[in-house]
Amino acid sequence: MSGTNRIYNFSAGPAVLPEAVLQQAQAELTSWQGCGISVMEMSHRSKQFTQIIEEAEADARSLYGIPDNYKVLFLQGGASLQFTMAAMNLMGDEADFITTGSWGSKAIGAAKLQGKANAIYSSKEFGFDRCPDLSTLDYSDTASYVHFTMNETIQGVDYGYDPEIGRELVCDMSSNIGCRPFDVSKYGMIYAGAQKNIGPAGMTLVIIREDLLEKIPDGLPPMLDYKVHADAGSCYNTPACWSIYMAGLVFKHWLSKGGLNAVQTLNAEKADLLYGTIDGSNGFYRGHAQNEFRSTMNVPFVITNDELTGKFIAEAKAEGLVELKGHRSVGGCRASIYNAFPIAGVVKLTQFMKEFAASNS
Amino acid sequence: MSGTNRIYNFSAGPAVLPEAVLQQAQAELTSWQGCGISVMEMSHRSKQFTQIIEEAEADARSLYGIPDNYKVLFLQGGASLQFTMAAMNLMGDEADFITTGSWGSKAIGAAKLQGKANAIYSSKEFGFDRCPDLSTLDYSDTASYVHFTMNETIQGVDYGYDPEIGRELVCDMSSNIGCRPFDVSKYGMIYAGAQKNIGPAGMTLVIIREDLLEKIPDGLPPMLDYKVHADAGSCYNTPACWSIYMAGLVFKHWLSKGGLNAVQTLNAEKADLLYGTIDGSNGFYRGHAQNEFRSTMNVPFVITNDELTGKFIAEAKAEGLVELKGHRSVGGCRASIYNAFPIAGVVKLTQFMKEFAASNS
Numbered sequence: 001m002s003g004t005n006r007i008y009n010f011s012a013g014p015a016v017l018p019e020a021v022l023q024q025a026q027a028e029l030t031s032w033q034g035c036g037i038s039v040m041e042m043s044h045r046s047k048q049f050t051q052i053i054e055e056a057e058a059d060a061r062s063l064y065g066i067p068d069n070y071k072v073l074f075l076q077g078g079a080s081l082q083f084t085m086a087a088m089n090l091m092g093d094e095a096d097f098i099t100t101g102s103w104g105s106k107a108i109g110a111a112k113l114q115g116k117a118n119a120i121y122s123s124k125e126f127g128f129d130r131c132p133d134l135s136t137l138d139y140s141d142t143a144s145y146v147h148f149t150m151n152e153t154i155q156g157v158d159y160g161y162d163p164e165i166g167r168e169l170v171c172d173m174s175s176n177i178g179c180r181p182f183d184v185s186k187y188g189m190i191y192a193g194a195q196k197n198i199g200p201a202g203m204t205l206v207i208i209r210e211d212l213l214e215k216i217p218d219g220l221p222p223m224l225d226y227k228v229h230a231d232a233g234s235c236y237n238t239p240a241c242w243s244i245y246m247a248g249l250v251f252k253h254w255l256s257k258g259g260l261n262a263v264q265t266l267n268a269e270k271a272d273l274l275y276g277t278i279d280g281s282n283g284f285y286r287g288h289a290q291n292e293f294r295s296t297m298n299v300p301f302v303i304t305n306d307e308l309t310g311k312f313i314a315e316a317k318a319e320g321l322v323e324l325k326g327h328r329s330v331g332g333c334r335a336s337i338y339n340a341f342p343i344a345g346v347v348k349l350t351q352f353m354k355e356f357a358a359s360n361s
Numbered sequence: 362m363s364g365t366n367r368i369y370n371f372s373a374g375p376a377v378l379p380e381a382v383l384q385q386a387q388a389e390l391t392s393w394q395g396c397g398i399s400v401m402e403m404s405h406r407s408k409q410f411t412q413i414i415e416e417a418e419a420d421a422r423s424l425y426g427i428p429d430n431y432k433v434l435f436l437q438g439g440a441s442l443q444f445t446m447a448a449m450n451l452m453g454d455e456a457d458f459i460t461t462g463s464w465g466s467k468a469i470g471a472a473k474l475q476g477k478a479n480a481i482y483s484s485k486e487f488g489f490d491r492c493p494d495l496s497t498l499d500y501s502d503t504a505s506y507v508h509f510t511m512n513e514t515i516q517g518v519d520y521g522y523d524p525e526i527g528r529e530l531v532c533d534m535s536s537n538i539g540c541r542p543f544d545v546s547k548y549g550m551i552y553a554g555a556q557k558n559i560g561p562a563g564m565t566l567v568i569i570r571e572d573l574l575e576k577i578p579d580g581l582p583p584m585l586d587y588k589v590h591a592d593a594g595s596c597y598n599t600p601a602c603w604s605i606y607m608a609g610l611v612f613k614h615w616l617s618k619g620g621l622n623a624v625q626t627l628n629a630e631k632a633d634l635l636y637g638t639i640d641g642s643n644g645f646y647r648g649h650a651q652n653e654f655r656s657t658m659n660v661p662f663v664i665t666n667d668e669l670t671g672k673f674i675a676e677a678k679a680e681g682l683v684e685l686k687g688h689r690s691v692g693g694c695r696a697s698i699y700n701a702f703p704i705a706g707v708v709k710l711t712q713f714m715k716e717f718a719a720s721n722s
Contacts, residue, residue, distance in 0.1 A: 015402060022391045030383045040378060222471065223441050
């Protein structure tokens with residue numbers, strides 16, 4: 001890995017960043033573009049930081065194809081705060097929730113404190129291994145929106161497409177934003193914690209259609225009001241400047257690599273390698289998600305003989321393949337292979353998996 | 362400045378960081394302590410990050426003298442979110458607010474959305490140039506707490522001591538935390554946005570006495586509930602990992618320099634130099650705050666002949682003295698000389714001020 005001592009980090013988030021981005025951040029850490037101060041020391045009202053945040057927004061718009069009638073906000077608090085803010089701002093009396101894993105469960109839990117949150121679907125009875133056929137669900141005609149989680153980080157299930165159901169959609173894309181081209185215009189609002197595919201933790205991207213801002217009730221605390229943040233260009237108060245700067249570098253990185261089509265091609269290659277190894281293991285490894293909903297970002301799997309799990313994780317770690325333990329709520333193993341995860345790391349993992357299976361069968 | 366091209370940055374926040382801290386962060390940016398990944402890429406549940414956040418907390422406790430019966434939280438959203446959270450969590454029906462500048466005004470504004478926020482004092486009629494005699498105020502006996510802002514960043518007024526009024530105190534110390542020794546046990550809760558004296562923006566330090574956590578009402582959104590964050594060791598969701606890491610380095614830096622007594626001595630030296638220059642200018646410069654409430658952190662001043670202000674700021678900038686423009690709400694000039702601001706920069710500024718006054722009188 002470029003002659004450094006870097007290892008392969010399969011963390012589900014915070015997660016691997018493009019090495020070129022880290023190197024640029026390192027080079028200009030004490031003096032951004034020769035200006036004599038660090039990005040971490042810049043007034044958020046300064047000319048320099050204004051340039052950074054405006055470029056980050058422009059590059060996000062370009063990379064993700066965000067139409068002009070959507071606002072792009074850089075907020076704090078992660079997706080977990082968005083569960084609450086989306087409900088406070090947009091729910092009115094009622095919204096519909098589709099639950100396909102742990103994050104969707106948290107989202108409806110938080111929304112229930114704000115209003116009538118209808119649980120119109122949950123794949124819990126299937127161990128969260130699938131997404132529903134959206135045409136068959138019983139939506140409420142009085143719901144302000146339908147909320148769903150595009151990719152479930154812990155269970156590794158992804159719809160794989162932009163739904164069209166003729167209803168207002170609010171979508172948590174934290175763990176798969178930008179993993180493939182997507183059509184923002186299909187959504188009322190999209191949010192994504194940065195720490196998987198965008199940049200370091202501490203920043204949350206919110207993309208919201210402008211007309212929805214007009215529906216926000218009066219009297220919300222200003223820090224929890226999308227309109228306040230939109231009107232202030234994400235600088236109502238001091239934003240997470242460093243995380244925004246890093247996100248901007250990441251956006252530029254993917255634009256320079258060919259945008260989301262190129263990212264999708266790379267992700268397919270990585271996912272095919274890994275799922276192929278699981279499927280070709282004669283049952284030694286077993287994936288969690290049903291095939292058609294397999295995430296290209298998070299690949300949870302088990303070793304059928306679960307007694308070997310600890311050994312697998314320890315031996316992988318000794319090979320420089322770290323953070324392969326499954327989430328504490330589900331156990332097993334998980335390899336998160338986000339956009340920035342290098343294919344060489346997947347090659348090394350799959351070689352290791354084959355050797356481990358051969359030695360332990 | 363250490364052979365780099367660094368300049369003197371008087372920004373009110375985000376603000377200057379200790380150069381040694383920036384250099385350490387730079388050196389280990391791509392691989393923290395040789396572990397092969399960046400702090401920005403670490404799972405917040407990893408052994409490495411757990412060490413980072415636990416050390417940051419321990420060092421904060423040591424540096425600030427935080428007693429064991431207080432929780433230390435690393436949250437997001439800045440002081441602006443704390444205006445709302447403190448009120449949601451602790452206000453009950455009613456709290457008292459003392460306003461000595463712009464931030465105190467925002468705090469009571471946000472609290473009014475949550476309950477009965479009594480404006481028991483404001484120095485607005487004096488242009489926010491002073492703090493009240495706390496023994497003379499008309500407190501409400503049914504108020505849950507008294508809120509005040511220790512140091513007003515924009516107006517540069519600081520109480521200069523820990524109040525003792527026999528009432529529960531909630532204090533915004535964003536712009537002067539750690540500028541001198543302070544007695545945490547005098548407060549129910551202290552909060553401080555990091556970006557002035559702690560670290561990069563995106564993290565807010567909250568210090569709260571444990572028994573107050575038991576008074577928090579049920580049913581708050583989890584992300585806005587101090588008890589949720591306290592029970593989860595600030596990792597209910599992914600925290601602002603990089604900002605916490607940087608804060609930890611800053612805490613260690615000040616501990617190695619002799620702690621808050623040493624910081625106070627340095628700050629006094631810097632403030633004496635600067636206020637001395639203002640007072641010795643035969644009225645060419647004029648400070649804003651009354652003498653006994655002068656902040657050692659933020660020094661707002663005007664050039665009596667205001668027509669010279671633009672020239673002053675431009676010529677200072679050409680000398681590598683940047684961000685001297687006063688806040689847009691009050692105009693004039695402001696030099697923020699936080700803990701990490703080097704004394705050499707104050708020497709250079711005061712020399713420049715004398716020369717400018719001589720050339721333009």
